[in-house]
Amino acid sequence: KRNHQNLPPGPRRLPIIGNLHQLGLSPYHSLHTLSVKHGPLVFLQLGSVPALIVSSSSAAQQIIKSHDAAFSNRPHFQAAYKLTYGGIDITTSPYGNYWKQLRKVCINELLSLKCVESFRTLREDEVSRLIDRIKNSSSSSSTMINLTKVMLNFGNNFVCRIMFGDKFRERESRFDEIISETKGLVEEFWVSDFLPGLKWVNEVRGDKKRLEKNFKEFDGFFDEMIKEHVSVDGDEHEDLLHILLRLQKDPSYSASFTSITNVKSLMLDIFIGGSDSSSEIIVWTMAELMRNVRVMSKLQKEIQQVVGSKSKVEESDLQSLNYLKLVIKETLRLHPPGPFLVPRETIEPCNIEEYDIPSKTMVFINAKALAMDPKSWKNPHEFWPERFLENDRDYKPTQYFDYMPFGFGRRGCPGVNFALAIMDLTLANLLHSFDWEPPFGMKVEDMDFGEVFSLATCMKNNLCLVAKAK
Numbered sequence: 001k002r003n004h005q006n007l008p009p010g011p012r013r014l015p016i017i018g019n020l021h022q023l024g025l026s027p028y029h030s031l032h033t034l035s036v037k038h039g040p041l042v043f044l045q046l047g048s049v050p051a052l053i054v055s056s057s058s059a060a061q062q063i064i065k066s067h068d069a070a071f072s073n074r075p076h077f078q079a080a081y082k083l084t085y086g087g088i089d090i091t092t093s094p095y096g097n098y099w100k101q102l103r104k105v106c107i108n109e110l111l112s113l114k115c116v117e118s119f120r121t122l123r124e125d126e127v128s129r130l131i132d133r134i135k136n137s138s139s140s141s142s143t144m145i146n147l148t149k150v151m152l153n154f155g156n157n158f159v160c161r162i163m164f165g166d167k168f169r170e171r172e173s174r175f176d177e178i179i180s181e182t183k184g185l186v187e188e189f190w191v192s193d194f195l196p197g198l199k200w201v202n203e204v205r206g207d208k209k210r211l212e213k214n215f216k217e218f219d220g221f222f223d224e225m226i227k228e229h230v231s232v233d234g235d236e237h238e239d240l241l242h243i244l245l246r247l248q249k250d251p252s253y254s255a256s257f258t259s260i261t262n263v264k265s266l267m268l269d270i271f272i273g274g275s276d277s278s279s280e281i282i283v284w285t286m287a288e289l290m291r292n293v294r295v296m297s298k299l300q301k302e303i304q305q306v307v308g309s310k311s312k313v314e315e316s317d318l319q320s321l322n323y324l325k326l327v328i329k330e331t332l333r334l335h336p337p338g339p340f341l342v343p344r345e346t347i348e349p350c351n352i353e354e355y356d357i358p359s360k361t362m363v364f365i366n367a368k369a370l371a372m373d374p375k376s377w378k379n380p381h382e383f384w385p386e387r388f389l390e391n392d393r394d395y396k397p398t399q400y401f402d403y404m405p406f407g408f409g410r411r412g413c414p415g416v417n418f419a420l421a422i423m424d425l426t427l428a429n430l431l432h433s434f435d436w437e438p439p440f441g442m443k444v445e446d447m448d449f450g451e452v453f454s455l456a457t458c459m460k461n462n463l464c465l466v467a468k469a470k
């Protein structure tokens with residue numbers, strides 16, 4: 001049937017496997033290379049799955065403005081399906097009424113602005129603990145810090161505390177390891193997702209066992225926490241698990257959000273979506289500030305002016321920290337945690353830039369390429385926060401379609417406010433409490449700021465810096 005369709009261009013395919021071999025061991029990197037070689041719309045046949053890579057803002061504009069609903073499904077990946085209790089979470093569930101109910105739970109309740117604001121004291125407390133921890137990690141006034149490790153641990157603790165309240169503290173290190181294995185598993189491409197006949201490959205490789213083991217571990221942990229929560233009412237401030245348990249009994253959500261398994265699947269999404277992404281952005285911002293002394297000093301000056309003689313930055317100060325917001329926007333442009341967003345799938349056939357896109361096509365939006373396109377951005381490789389003064393970009397792409405670190409449309413990230421609140425406060429305090437330098441005896445030029453390019457990007461090496469208490 002495909003012969004009669006006007007499909008976008010793409011590389012030659014082999015029988016049966018199509019273009020699967022061209023993904024190699026680093027599939028997301030290969031997707032980027034293929035789009036550089038074949039243009040803004042690339043059509044691939046990955047085994048039995050048709051796939052599209054989108055790398056131009058005009059194609060992204062057509063998708064967002066005219067075909068958002070048609071591009072609102074998520075593809076089926078076996079590992080994610082198993083880990084998300086059979087795909088009943090918000091991130092992987094198919095577009096439809098059930099997903100709409102979960103989205104309502106997230107937007108109106110769990111991740112609403114009101115809920116984010118209600119965690120203000122907790123955020124300030126966690127950030128103060130972080131600053132004390134860095135200060136206390138050495139008796140002298142300057143300390144070498146593995147900032148990557150510290151921030152990932154901080155991100156996990158923060159989400160755990162929001163989810164489970166103070167009860168969680170004794171168990172935090174065990175859960176860190178479990179959830180980082182879950183994230184690793186979700187990111188992997190399994191060959192049998194594209195060639196179902198090769199399921200045995202994942203069994204022989206031990207992938208299935210790894211999956212079962214990890215699922216059992218976090219599911220058991222969630223059960224423990226739920227058991228403790230059902231027996232104790234929320235204190236004056238509900239944590240997210242208390243809210244979820246309350247909503248599960250609320251008739252307005254009863255159509256589909258009914259069982260404890262629904263609750264657990266949403267908990268998992270918040271852990272996967274909510275912990276590392278914000279921490280990675282803080283680490284990338286610190287790395288960029290080390291390389292860009294002008295920006296670092298301008299930002300520290302702004303913080304000093306706003307905070308004055310107070311010992312720390314409070315949330316009420318953040319609204320006056322305009323340059324900080326530009327700096328974070330610029331980091332999200334250069335280092336979006338999801339360079340290809342989260343893959344989508346078409347629900348029905350549609351036409352983009354005069355090409356036919358079949359139904360059930362897996363779609364990769366090359367958001368990083370859009371944000372680096374020299375046609376939209378002057379000196380795109382330069383870290384230059386002031387560019388957003390000239391070319392303001394909203395986090396929701398409604399007018400411009402070259403900047404979308406949080407995705408777009410119906411399935412765009414519901415955690416934006418949650419993420420911005422913690423990133424702003426943490427960064428402002430790290431810069432207010434310390435001056436930062438390269439590790440002893442090193443120059444910034446000697447430091448490696450390379451990245452691992454995957455479904456979620458991170459720095460290739462841990463960022464280690466010397467923190468000098470101010």
Ligand code: HEM
Pocket residue numbers: 090091092103111269270273274275277278281336337338341342343344405406407408409410411412413414415416418419
């Ligand atoms: C810097 C921080 C973050 C970034 C850059 C980010 C980015 C993204 C992106 C690109 C998507 C896919 C959107 C699309 O398909 O168009 C997404 C989805 C999602 N994010 Fe985030 N995210 C961040 C933080 C968070 C936080 C803090 C939470 C929750 C606490 C969260 C929860 C989710 C969920 C549940 C989805 C799936 C939505 C759906 O499929 O309906 N994210 N995020």
